[in-house]
Amino acid sequence: MSQIAVRNSQGMAPWQASPAPEDRDALDSRKLWRTLWRRRGMILGVFAVGTAAAVIYALNMTPTYRSVATLVIEPSGNQVITFQQTPDRPDPNSDYLQTQMGLIQSREVAERAVRELDLSHHEELDPRQKASRLSKIKAQLSNWHADWFPQSWHQELNYTDEQAFNSAVMELRQRTSVTVVGKSHLVSIGVTMADAETGAATANALAQGYLASRQSSQQQESLNASRWMNTRMVELRTQLQQAESKLQAYRDGQGLVDVGGVATITANELARTSDRLVDARRERADAQSQYRQVQGLLARGGNLDLSSVPAVINNPVIQQFQAVAATAQARVDEYSQRYGDKHPQMVAARSELQAAQASLRSQVSQVVAGLQHNYQLAQDNENALRSSFNSNKQEIQDISRKEFALRELQRDVDSNRDVYNTFMTKLRETMATADLVSGNARVVDPAIAPLFPTTPRKAILVVLAALLSLIAGCAIALLREAWNNSFKNSADVERNLHLPVLSVVPMLKRRNRSRIHRQFERNDDAAFAEAVRTLRTGVMLNDDDVRRKTLVLTSTTPGEGKTTLAINLAGAMARVERVLLVEADLRRPKVATNLGLDAHHIGLAELLAGKAGVDDCLQSIGSLDVICAGEMPYNPQELLASTRMQTFLEWARHRYDRVILDTPASQSVSDAALLCGMADSVIYVIKSEATSMPLVRKSIGQLLQTGAPITGVVLNQVSRPEPGQRRDHYYDYLPAAPAQ
Template sequence: MNSPVRTDLPWQVQSSEDDSDYIDLKRIWRAIWSRKFSILSLVAIITLLASLVVMSMAPTYKGTSSIIIENKNSQVINFQPTYDSSGQISEYLQTQLGLIQSRGVAERVVRELNLTEHPDLDPRQQPAPLINFSGMLKWAQNLFSSDDEFSGDKPATEAEIFDQVVNALMLRTSAYVEGKGQLVYITVEMGDSLSAAAAANALAQNYIDSQLESQMEMSMSSSNWMNSRLTELRSELQTSEDRLQAYREAEGLVDVGGVSTISANELSLTGDRMIDAARQRAEAQSQYDQVRRMEGGGWERLASIPAVLGHPLIQQFKAEQARARAQVDEASRRYGDRHPAMVAARTELNAATASLKAQVEQVVAGIERNYQLAQANEQSLRASFNKNKDQIQDISRKEFKLRELQRDVDSNRQLYDTFMTRLRETAATADMNTTNARIVDKAIPPSKPSAPNKQLIIAVAFALSLIIGVIAALALDVLNNTFKSTDDIESKLNLPVLGILPLVSRKQAKQVQHLFEKGEDKRFCEAVRTIRTSITLADMNSPKQVIVVTSSVPGEGKSSVAANLAFAMGQLHKVLLIDADMRRPTIAKNFDFPAGTPGLANLMAGTAKADDCIRTVGNIDILPAGVVPPNPLELLASPRFAKFLEMAKGHYERIIIDSPPSQAVSDSVLLSTVADSVVFVVKSEATSIPLVQRSIGQLLQNNASITGVILNQVDIKKAAKYGKYVGYYDHHGYSEAKA
């Protein structure tokens, strides 16, 4: 029962990389075509609803006026030079678009056209919404407030109504520029064409008027400010000139610049020399400090000082010492210690070392002398600098003060002259206030509404509903992971299809186990004969006497298949039908056996004999399940059942066992071990493919001999939409019209 999982199951062989990249367009078309009426119904409903909504929408008219806004000219009063940059035109136009749609312009239009009484904008004339969220919110607030706070709905004041109308007009207003030009279009959407055109023209005119008024206000304000400021500047200029002259007279300065320049140059030169001397002294002191730190380490450590090591003579003597040492090393490899050449090389090395030592001592002494000279030079220059600094500081202070007073006079004079020039320009151009915007085309009442675009909305609704319907059909087809045709069984299970059984009508469903016996439905009877023939041909080499009929889950019609198959085989053989589904037996009920009729459970328990349990119905014998036992699996696994089965083989040519579903209990697995063949029943478009694969896998793991699969309850009308099965039934003369 607990066999290891097999990896060579039939459906596992069919996997292929090419199959995963294959798109079955035919299947997609069949999925759409099979649900064409549902898709068309959805399209019709959504399109109809969209049409009704569109027809109920009030038309909106759009009034459009156009104005040209040229680049901003130089202002009449401008304190900075203006630049005509093409890159600033776009920013300027964007600013003007904002001004056109500003609240100030909208308020002017509302007052001019008296829009507070217009039915489109007046909140008092608006229809009540279907769901008043604001009213519900107020009701909730009043519900949780005290009685003193509850005041009910107050009528809106004139200021509130005016504010709401202005906001509504701003929402209906738009201004835009087409391309990179300077032509601005102003549009207003209203419920009637006359109001839309009037509002658009009013917006354009009030924008121009507001620009003129703002320029005039700015010009007047600038002129007044300049007059007052010019008086202040004249007084400040006179005061600064008086201070300058008074300072010159008090200090007796006639040519302070010339005198102070000579002294400053001398002090500057002295300071530069002192800085150079300080730098030289610092460098000499640094070298001297290095020498002092290395004095205790001998002349060799002194030679490693950068100041000593960088001396050209030191480098020369070091090179001679290195060359002598190389000769010693060369001679040591060729001669002994007392060889004349070796002695000569050592003598030359000692001489080079002594010369280097003497030169190092001289360089060190020179570093000490340089430090002393640099220190003395720095002290001399510092004393000279301090002596001259006191003399020139007084002149420098006077020069600084004098220049400060002179700069104050120059700046006041320049500012006064600038204001005087601008004031004269303003007086000359006081009557030249113009705007750089003008109306090009006034809005005319439109003859057709701009919205809603009924044809477009209906077309979009039609297209979207069609797309949604197609997507839903494909999604349902993908989610319907069941067997819909024999091709699905052969491709997913890799097992032969013994046949298909059509879906019977509701009237026949109650007597489905008697359909072949009574022969009322010729199409159904022919399908059962086809299954009988397929089973007969499958066991030509090895006759399969015991046949187990099972399925994955209850409700797939395995009991009906077993009963009809038994009656079909009863025409050729002696057949015994056994109801082994002792948990949910159906055969006794379907064949109207009396309640308490003994059956397989009684036979296995030993409370009844075989002759008492087996009943003859038509041309077959039936062994019902009997009284439902508490341990059906133990009864089927008992030696008594195997002994009975061997005895039955001697009396019957075919034994058909109605087994419980394989996924519900393990009875079918046990029965498959004692059977010669297993017929697996799958309900069309009901049982999921993974569930069937798992069920068949369990049977195969227990070495069950599965003859094939029967696809049950196939809807022939629906299958005709897929182009399946119909050819078979028409060919044999059992189409629905002939049945």
């Protein structure tokens, strides 16, 4: 039953608790901390067990030592054939050194070390000596009777020498690590073994094996280079002879002796001719321009205007004649104003002017004729130079073609001769230094036996194990908290049962648990006493119009604290009302023992059986009257269901303000359901984080089917405060009750 509606015997509407809003996705750090603190015992137990196991394991581990030998490896070592082009290595640590590290870890180097140190018979690398006990037992059984067991059992320890050697090589490679020291050319070779001396010797053997492997490789490369160069020399000699024969044959065929010198002289002449041709073209253009100006004037009939042509007017002779004519013209102009036209001096001046003008025209004609003559000469000079230039250019082109072919042949001869000479030089160098090997690596620091083991780091191992154990303990605690489907706080009760929580009773401290049954009177624990007062207030406030005198306390299973709560509630209510505490649990009575009364005194069993009266059964503790169970009967349920029980309850209702009945657990026997049907009010006690929710819902549902008037729930033995509460000492000022 996931939902339980409560209706009391007076027909009141069921009380519905609105579930508190809860953000299930939010992580409540305080809630997690409370969970971890409450389960600190289990967490500390897991922590202690894990740490102890780590300590034992660390003490039994075999220490191993790491021996390191350091080499320096230069990326640019001496090459056998130095004229070979090598690719650029901008970052030798990433390419060259990685290759060399791979060579150090190669099988060849490992085999050298195993063979040199005879590691195939060492106890750490020999598979025959490090076989497990199980393998030895299996081998013995197989030797005892081979037909009964698999053949593989017999072969596990029967390694051949070759198999043992290969296994030792493989094991050594797994124990070897090669690293680059920072960004330098230093390479460290580390070997991890339990035997420190053997580990150091192995690291040095690996370093020397790598160097020996490099020397052997260089010697083989030198020998191969010499053989290849001898073969290549024969081919180069033949190619050089063929190139020289072709060059000489071309010279003989073209009749060339020094084509280079001839080509140089002809080229200079062609350059000078080209310069003269340019000058001649410029002179012809100037003469042509002047001549065309004169021709243009003559064609328009402008003979007198020829003197205005720049080539004519700039002529010194023309300038002199022009000056004479200008002087004569000035004299004529002067005399014309002074004398008359027939004056002798005027006539003489005119004659002089006419003579000067005639001489000017004659001289201009001569200059014009000279311009034409100059133009003809310039044109003839240009044609002659152009013809000479074309002839020289044709000759140059013919010589250039011959020179190109000759130089091509000469370059072929020169290149073949250079290659041949280079190979000859390198061959002699290689043959001279064939027995000299210049390595590019050397041992900087040989390995020595370390004094302290590298692994295991016991302190770190124990600390990590302790940390992991602590984390595992916290995880287990949180998982148990998540899987726990019991009631942890009042919100769980209201949300799942829809019943009011009358009080939340905290768990007592250990020093007060021995006096828990009369804890309210003693007031040793203020929080517990206040929770009982809250319960008392809730019971009294539920009376409404009709006083609910008969009050039954029950629970789902035994051990949830209903008897203790009934005793303390009765003591609390006895201070303000007349209260009768009745022990209605006739199967496992505990009230008398808890209150320190006589357990064999006449009680409820004798009263219901008709063997005693009420006054005979009553016992008093202060203002509280108590009727214990008495002797346990054989038919407790029949006695509780009898009319005497109902008569007794009617008598108690009239005499006392409140009758509190302590009943058995509802899921153990049906006595609780029977008594709840007779009561005015039922208080259901639930132990925090103990009783599962489905079982509680089932028990309450059964009680409701019998008409039990369930007033509310008491959440008992809560080990943590309610959400929003504080563990303060607000009520600690109350004085404790005097000892009785």
